Amino acid sequence: MQVRLENIHKSFGQVQVVKGLDLEVRDGEFLVLLGASGSGKTTALRMIAGLEKVSSGRIRIGERDVTNLLPKYRDIAMVFQSYALYPHMTVFANIGYPLTVRGESKMAIEAAVKDVARQVQLDALLERYPRQLSGGQRQRVALARAMIRRPAAFLMDEPLSNLDAKLRGYMRTELKHMQHKLGITTLYVTHDQVEAMTLAHRVALLDRGVLQQLDTPTNIYNAPANLFVAGFIGSPPMNFLDGALDNGWFSSQVCKFETKRRSANRDVVAGVRPEDCKVTEPGAGKIVGDVYATELMGDHTLVTCRIEGGTIVVKADKAFNRHDGDSIGVDFPEAATHLFDKRSGDRLA
């Protein structure tokens, strides 16, 4: 079902955590709330769950206004970062808890638990206790418990962050598949941009309680709405050059190139992603600098190049073999650059 946040504010005492958040999650959509710690993403999720009161604004799930409803009447299911499995109950009782609480018959509960356990491959572990399970298995119990009721929406608070890297990758795939199969609206909170990019239909990027951009992963990556988004998404992050725009030309201390923008602006930041840059002979590229550090990542090498007034990172071939201090050139196509107004931070469209 559709979930809508309308102008949500939340303060804890004097501290404003969420400032006027408007968000609409479409029916069946996988929406990721992405942000650093302190961005208000978890608070936003907890307000949807009913674990925190809103300071102002309205929350709707489907057609219902749930702003002041108790969590249990919101028809949602939540997966916690800690999984929050009930340690004194078996896997069976854990998964069946939402139905037990609703007073469903023993037979109905058993059938439902078995069915959902099969979907997450837990059928052989139903008699175990949470402490007897591995991290990945616990994670699946938490998922099964959320799935058993077919709620109006899933809320997930960093569900994968307690798993080791390999298992995380596997569970990411599983999660995406499961969400697609069930078609249940999902709000997923994470600070991990890889999770956001791979899982989401749309990503909502938050910074200090304010929504920065809400768009598909592709658009967020290719057309970041402002400097914050541009700097947050992408690893290694985008390179920024301070300069001015005049008569279609961007010029800074270190380089000058032509853009499609005709307007004049004295405070402009040009951004270019490391993978859009390439190393050339000094003089052949747009920028000249010298090698500051090289890091071999396996399939590529990250070259940090010192230029006047800063550094610039280039994603180079794995065969890159200059020494530190060598003079190199850096080139990039004009079309790959992003221009931002320095004062407002907004993208110059």
Next chain:
Amino acid sequence: MTAQQKSRGFIRRLFEAESLEEMAIAPKVGVYAALAFWTLIVLFPLYWVLVTSFKIEVQVDSGPFYLPFVDFSPTLDAWNFMLLENNTLGPYLNSVVVALSSTLLALLFGSLAAYALVRIRFQVKLAAVLTFIVLLIAVIAAVALGAPWQAATAIAIALFLLALGTFVRRFEAAVGNNDIEFWMISNRIMPPIVAVLPIYVMFQHLRLLDTQFALISTYTGVNLPIVVWLTRDFFAGIPLDLEESAEIDGASKFRVFFTIALPLVRSGLAATFMLVLILTWNEFLLALFLTNANAQTMPVLVAAQNTTRGPQWWYMSVLIVIMIAPVIIIAGFLQKHIARGLLIGAVKG
């Protein structure tokens, strides 16, 4: 063994263990000597009571005799008298009923209160509390001066409600959870002897002196602070995620308390149960004042063996043995439950 180990001096070998698996000789001797000494201190009085219960007056007065069959010939005289001729069963049953029911009641109410203090934020206006106290004093004064208590109470309640709706609202100062908790625990700071007479008079007016009800209700009240104090930390130790998850799964606050919180602190509850049970089982002062024949408990009966003919040690010993026995048995049963480790696996992988 290496050469270095062989060459260790005698003193060194005495104090330094050869491996991680065993202790060195000197500390081992020291530890066991200390343990043996303390065991003697703890067990000897129990032994002494036990052998005394098999003695007769002469054997006690002309003693001390330590070893049955060697020093003196044991008899069952005291046991026969106490179990068959004297009314011991009545006080014993009283003790069982009073101790068990008051402990269970204190545990139920106390844990509910402790849970509320941990999970709910209270803000009672200080002005409301003060108004209440002032009105209470006024009612007492009015009744003492001859006003009918029904009228005085009714007027006071009306005034209190009026105050709540009017000037009380304007005051900021409020009593928080810590104040409430301190107030509860501070009830135990007052010496019981101070409260005994008022309690006696109260039950006298209620015509409930010498009833199990009087003892049960008094003990429950007296032990509530201890239960609150002890269990609040257990509840505070439960990860909030578990309870929030249960709420989202559809459980009410009471259901969360009884199906999640309470089972998770059961080892702590077992320890608290044991402590409070021992306190009530052995309580003397209140029992002495509030009972005489019908509701008399074991401690009073034991004290009663100190007669005009001097203390009847052999009878006392019989009573003490049968008083101690059940407590030791219960403690043995609960030992398993007092073991920790229940929460392991609840949170994190």
